[in-house]
Amino acid sequence: MEEMHYQPNELARALSMRRSNTIVAIVPHVSHPFFASLLSSLEDAAAQRGYRLLLCNSREQPEKVWEYMATSVSNNAAGIILCSNNICPSCLRQLDLPIVNLERGEKEDGDGTVSIHCDNYQGGRLAAAHLIERGCRNLLHFGGITGKRMPADRRGEGFSDVCREAGVLCTILTADQKTYELMSYRAFIEEALRRRPETDGIFASSDLIAAQTLQVCAALGYSVPERMKIVGFDGTLVASITTPTITTVIQPVQRMAQLCVEHIEKLQHGELVPDNVTMPVRLLQGEST
């Protein structure tokens, strides 16, 4: 090695070892406040444990996700943190690589991956209980994407279960794929509120949707929180910079990010980790309720 003026570096080490220290994070929208916050925490957690984070902004394009998956395999990535849907679960089994799903749907039992979610069901329950306690009797939930199963759907289930238990009316509406991709919900929200003028409380499945609900309420002349009460989800920066600020269900993003990296490290060393981890959420009251 000396004769060849060989300079050891990380690439060479990665070649000689089974895995490199690169974790690939695949998210649908880097600029979505939840994923931006998640990536920030993931990078912190990765750096603390000696890993580096490679970023894939999938925009839910299956080709792009698969390209990154293939690159991860050929480069001996330490593991993949997968927040994107549109991946056939049985295909994941073929990849000989630690994969952690974060808030990703369609996981199949025995597909060889592990999943980390926040307690979406409990979050929905907290939101409903809070709105009912604040006096709402005609509730609306803006949920996930029409026709697509996602862990976030459990938010609506918890929400409607509490409404049913309390004898309060509750409607769940989902947006189409395009609305979700563009992150632009105003037209969808406005139509919903025009059709249901009796609505007095809304649970939005993200702070981003909640912020746009505030905009529609202003346009319709509904004062918040007097005429309409609103609860968001995620606990992102968005909830704290709107006027009024948004009551939100906080996901423990920092802890979830640490768990992702810890799980990949353990899987790399052949240790057992739980198939499914659910992390607790909490409601933070803002000015919107």
Next chain:
Amino acid sequence: MEEMHYQPNELARALSMRRSNTIVAIVPHVSHPFFASLLSSLEDAAAQRGYRLLLCNSREQPEKVWEYMATSVSNNAAGIILCSNNICPSCLRQLDLPIVNLERGEKEDGDGTVSIHCDNYQGGRLAAAHLIERGCRNLLHFGGITGKRMPADRRGEGFSDVCREAGVLCTILTADQKTYELMSYRAFIEEALRRRPETDGIFASSDLIAAQTLQVCAALGYSVPERMKIVGFDGTLVASITTPTITTVIQPVQRMAQLCVEHIEKLQHGELVPDNVTMPVRLLQGEST
């Protein structure tokens, strides 16, 4: 090679070539809406040209930035996109690596790096001209960080130049480092407005500060845009989800991101690129003016 069952992969190719296809992006806050939007565009631009993006969330910690710089060198990274300050410019000269500064201050002539900025000065001019045209006569600018030179300071210069030309009063205030790091400006803004009750127009150096200015105005009972007019900067998602929406100076983030990657590719191949590139901005009127 066949005898050794040698499997060619990207790591091996990177070892045998001068550079890998990894670009390292060093940003101060991944979860800041501007940097989240920038990273999204950077990943798109990188993927389109066959590069991968490694993410460093520096939090303005010089040790962390240097660690990533060192890793970039030892791993033959294709180049570094540097949005972080706190790096001694003369040290950059020692790194034999393409470095593109994006909205980064303290670049020294001849430090061997190239810089890409939006036209911050023109953005400040547009903001002042718009507020004056809308009838404001006592203007305030919430600028960068006290005691720290940044390209964004040029926004305040353009702003005050137009005010002087028009004979309109104008004050520039900067926040302390801690306020900037926490992205929490409400106390700073409230004190400014209590001390200057005659203020009728505000130019904030980010949409994030503008959103928090809306909150303070609501708390003080100032209606926007009637009593107070507000212009932000960046053109992020934030400006479009507040109530009212924020008039903002849009940075051409997508084009700037493409230029970053193009410049690194050209520098990698020994081509000449301009030392400094300034990209045009434009004002998008929202409901806040």
